């Protein structure tokens with residue numbers, strides 16, 4: 710009896726029981742957190758997974774910086790193979806590299822402040838397990854001092870216990886998937902107007918696809934998703950199909966979100982529906 714009780718307790722305390730840390734990390738990196746979108750090179754066929762995570766093709770050229778997604782494979786010279794696990798975990802929630810420099814805020818570390826300690830362990834375990842790829846990426850250029858931002862719902866580490874609640878889990882997923890990074894417009898003095906326009910959309914993304922503008926994903930009935938069904942929202946996120954059926958453009962990583970578990974997708978959509986309406 711005692712042993713059975715012990716097992717039941719262990720299962721209850723581990724929300725993703727049966728999943729190893731590396732499997733959990735793979736799910737986060739390859740699906741929910743879409744790291745490949747910025748860190749894997751692109752060829753004519755899309756992402757070049759033979760060189761997965763060895764540095765992104767896209768250059769982020771902003772007034773404050775010009776950077777591209779780093780090589781985050783365990784290659785010792787051109788990747789992060791010489792970082793200790795504790796340094797990587799600290800970096801993911803602070804944006805500070807082991808050498809003390811701060812990464813450009815396009816790397817969504819401000820959103821990652823919510824990561825549970827188990828998910829940080831999982832990310833470190835998985836990133837340590839991927840094949841090292843030798844690939845030199847351009848050195849970052851920082852033009853002015855980088856100002857850290859604090860996105861909506863970020864700033865405090867979540868716990869596994871909290872994430873058993875559906876809406877809390879949806880809020881967590883929305884945050885680590887950095888949805889509001891793209892779906893929040895610029896503010897008068899900040900890169901994002903999280904204070905008054907969170908989820909309102911209106912950012913323009915220029916690329917080989919032309920221009921795409923992030924829509925309003927708040928619960929507003931006309932400007933936002935208020936009248937969409939859950940299934941329509943899921944189809945937009947995982948298949949890149951708009952409510953009227955037209956194909957949505959990049960850079961939203963629809964294919965990566967498509968491998969989210971049904972339970973996580975339900976939780977994410979339930980929380981998206983609660984985003985305070987913005988006109």
Ligand code: HEC
Nearest residue numbers: 738742743744747776777778779781812813815816817849
């Ligand atoms: C929106 C794009 C984007 C996403 C998504 C993203 N990153 Fe990054 N990341 C960047 C960019 C750009 C840099 C380099 C910025 C600079 O050099 O200042 C970077 C830097 C890093 C670095 C620092 C390496 C170094 O020495 O420069 C690590 C580690 C890292 N990212 C890991 C991850 C992981 C793990 C994920 C997914 C959980 C992820 N990133 C998701 C854009 C992104």
Ligand code: HEC
Nearest residue numbers: 886887888891921922923924926945951957958959960961
């Ligand atoms: C890298 C930027 C980026 C990220 C991250 C991102 N999106 Fe998007 N999203 C866009 C863009 C741009 C469009 C519009 C594309 C178009 O119009 O062709 C879009 C479209 C959508 C749509 C369709 C809305 C409509 O009115 O057609 C929904 C719903 C949506 N995103 C929700 C989300 C959710 C939820 C997340 C997080 C899981 C997310 N997005 C993450 C950029 C992003």
